[in-house]
Amino acid sequence: MAEQKATNVTWQDGQVTREDRFQILRQKGATIWFTGLSGSGKSTIAIALEQALFDVGKLSYRLDGDNVRLGINKNLGFSEQDRKENIRRIGEIAKLFGDAGTIALSSFISPYQEDRDEVRKLHEVANLEFVEVFVDCSLAVAEERDPKGLYKKARAGQIKNFTGIDAPYEAPAKPEIHLRTDEMTLEQEVSIVIDYLVDNGIIRRGYYTRTDDQADGAAATALQGNQA
């Protein structure tokens, strides 16, 4: 991936650890990485999942294609090189969110397996959960949905390097989760992801707040895993 330009740089540790942060948030930080064609449903699922997590008191934060391209990645386009750098930066940002204790929900087409694997590796080295979610539907269905009118423009030659039209999409070889959005409902998709988070110890079921913790005995009970 990107070369390390600066020399003589070392990571500075603080006193509050990742485990401390996870404990006050009562969840583990992680990255849920949605990948799939434009119009496959990445943003729709991330938005619904964010709401579902919020409703049970879990903190997530969406990193979404255009939002990131309007800000930190505004100097990047859609060439293969720029797409790579786009994904690398998002991977690093998601990792920081995860380290902070947040469940980062990344919604980017991220068409290249190699780039996604690099992000996975970043997380492995940092000992953070990385959940690759293949948001899958046929090109025909994605094109029929065309929620932003982008396929129409790409077919008309007004957008170049459009994934599925004149740029490739490499489907994940071994995603943790595979959602067929042309066969499942949004509710099913969200509940599959939530079940995965529970089964892998990233969140626990139920809702409780810091105030609950402060009530007599509640903190001890919560830490024993009997709640939430």
Ligand SMILES: Nc1ncnc2c1ncn2[C@@H]1O[C@H](COP(=O)(O)OP(=O)(O)OP(=O)(O)O)[C@@H](O)[C@H]1O
């Ligand atoms: N089961 C489903 N799951 C998710 N989205 C669905 C489903 N059925 C229909 N849709 C519709 O498909 C469209 C998906 O659009 P969305 O913007 O979420 O795609 P995207 O993958 O984020 O695309 P892009 O890469 O362009 O941002 C929405 O209009 C959504 O309502």
Ligand SMILES: [Mg+2]
């Ligand atoms: Mg989107």
